[in-house]
Amino acid sequence: MSEAITQSIQDYLKHIYELNEYGGSASTNDLAARLNIAPASVTGMLQKLASTKSPLVIYKKHQGATLTKNGEKAALEVIRHHRLLETFLVNTLGYSWDEVHHEADKLEHVISEDFEARMAEALGHPTRDPHGELIPTADLTMPADESCPLASLRTDETATVRRVSDDDPALLRHLREIGVVPEVKIVVKNYSAFDGNLTIKVEGQKANIVLGTAVTSQVFVDK
Amino acid sequence: MSEAITQSIQDYLKHIYELNEYGGSASTNDLAARLNIAPASVTGMLQKLASTKSPLVIYKKHQGATLTKNGEKAALEVIRHHRLLETFLVNTLGYSWDEVHHEADKLEHVISEDFEARMAEALGHPTRDPHGELIPTADLTMPADESCPLASLRTDETATVRRVSDDDPALLRHLREIGVVPEVKIVVKNYSAFDGNLTIKVEGQKANIVLGTAVTSQVFVDK
DNA sequence: AAATAAATTTAGTCTCACCTAAATTTATTT
DNA sequence: AAATAAATTTAGGTGAGACTAAATTTATTT
Structure with missing residues (x-):
């Protein structure tokens, strides 16, 4: 029988998947930071995950981790759970968008396929x-995503907000307040080369706003 | 800082509470059977739970376990979660009453107070x-329950079904089929002293039905 | 290219919650 | 009351998944 995919393994897979989306390979340190775990512990787990009959992870010393086909399916299963749960909590129990992440992080490991x-x-x-x-999707494929970080836009570019990072409640409350939410149109009024600040006009808001890279790197848009 | 109440401790407390409801003290063996765990393991856990600064459990060798005030609060918290979840799954996601127990058993340990x-x-x-x-209730008290096992009724007695045990899906499907569900009225037509069988007439059903103690001990009624 | 810094791995421990096998205690028969 | 059976506890062990401290490897400066 194949090795059980425990909750903590699910967490590893999920974060490896997300780190792979940009950076290519997921480094020990980045994983440790995301999982709130000592780097040494991550090394141990990666070695274990990479050395079973049909491994979930591909791992080479000092070069971080990637997912196998199986590992990716398992990761997408967890991510599907997480995102459906967030949607469900908002739509059915009246949570606001900054409150759902933590709850979904716990529930995602526990709900059945039926649920x-x-x-x-x-x-x-x-x-x-x-x-x-x-x-x-239900058959565990991730739809293509064309969006790019708001931080990569320059003066006079126009775009539609597509998604925002879900893991910082304070950031989410701020974004809601200034109207930077999915499907809203924005125009870049100014880019400051010094600090990377963007001045933008948000559709439906009167005043322009200035956003630092801490914000603009977490907001993704379609041009 | 007080000891963490882990998932498995929550399970112990829940089952001690339920065993206390009838039998007084919860025996090592009964707990082991309910938890699907070796009796030796139960002894170890009970010793641990009974020997902290402010213990959750009262335990005397060879005499089983009882809950302290704190232990009872923790148990009721879990039971409240479980029963609210069962109700929620049926009302909101269209589960049938025989499908919810297992799902609730996992979710009960994971949801927040906010949820x-x-x-x-x-x-x-x-x-x-x-x-x-x-x-x-929300302040963690258990409402009084007057109901008694259907098995304790005798010929010509009349009663209203109040509750049925939730942990056997096959039994639940059967009860649904024969109309033995909460708030339904029944009349005992016959009691057999040999096997304990009861012949009953269920309100709204044409034919009488005969039920063994495997069933009648799991159905609770108000006279 | 050597020196330093940063990232990663090794080695050795710890806790939790379980296990089995054997010993002991309590309960039930004869 | 002794013998047997049942329930319980003790003793010793395991695996998962974390930890720290020290060693090593890779990357970055000077």
């Missing part, structure tokens, strides 16, 4: 969660 | 779950 299917059905098979993040 | 409060609100602060079992 997943019933949620998807009840929600009308949504393709994005409340933060605009794409929900992996 | 609990939102569910209670969304459901209109129900007092019973779909099986008729009483839901502990």
Whole structure:
């Protein structure tokens, strides 16, 4: 029988997947930071995950981790759970978008496939969660995402906000307040080469606002 | 800082509470059977739970376990979660009453107090779950329950079904089929002293039915 | 290219919650 | 009351998943 995919393994896979999305390979240190675990512990787990009959992870010393096909399926399963749960909590229990992440992080490991299917059905098979993040399909493929960081835009460019990072409640409350939410149109009024600040005009808001890279790197847009 | 109440401790407390409801003290063996754990392991855990600064459990060698005030509060918290979840799954996601137990057993350890409060609100602060079992109140007291086992009734007695045990899906499907569900009235037509069988007439059903003690001990009624 | 800094791995421990096998205690028969 | 059976506890062990401290490897400066 194949090795059990425990909750903590699910967490490793999820974060390796997310780190792979940009950086290529997921480094020991980055994983440790995301998982709130000592780097030494991460090394141990990666070695273990990479050395089973049909491994979930590909791992080379000092070069970080990547997912195998199986590992990726398992990761997408967890991510699908997470994003459906966030949508469900907002739509059905009246959570606001900054409150759902922590709850979904716990529930994602525990719900059954039946629960997943019933949620998807009840929600009308949504393709994005409340933060605009794409929900992996029931057959565990991740839809293509064209969006780029708001931080990469320059003066006079126009774009539509597609998604925002879901893991910082304070940031989410701020974004809600200034109207930077999915599907809203923005125009870049100014780019400051010194600090990377962007001055933008948000559709439906009167005043321009200035955002630092701490914010603009977490907001993703389609041009 | 007080000792963490882990998932497995929550399970111990829940089952000690339920065993205390009838039998007085919860025996090592009964607990082991309910938890699907070796008796030796139960002894170890009970010793541990009974020997902290402010213990959750009272335990004397060879005499089983009881809950302290704190232990009882913790147990009722879990039971409240479980029964609210069962109600929520049935009302909101269309589960049938035989499908919810297992899902609730996993979720009960994971949801936040906020989740609990939102569910209670969304459901209109129900007092019973779909099986008729009483839901502990938000301040963690268990409402009084007057009901007695159907098995204790005799010929010509009349009663109202109040609750049924929720942990055997096959039994639940059978009860649903024969109409033995909460709030239904029944009349005992015959009692057989040999095997304990009861012949009953269920309100709204044409034919009488005969039930063995495997069933009648799991159904609770008010006379 | 050597020196320093940063990232990573090794080695050795710890806790939790379980296990089995054997010993002991309590309960039940004969 | 002794013998047997059942329940419980003791003793010793395991695996998962974390930890720290020290060693090593890779990357970055000077």
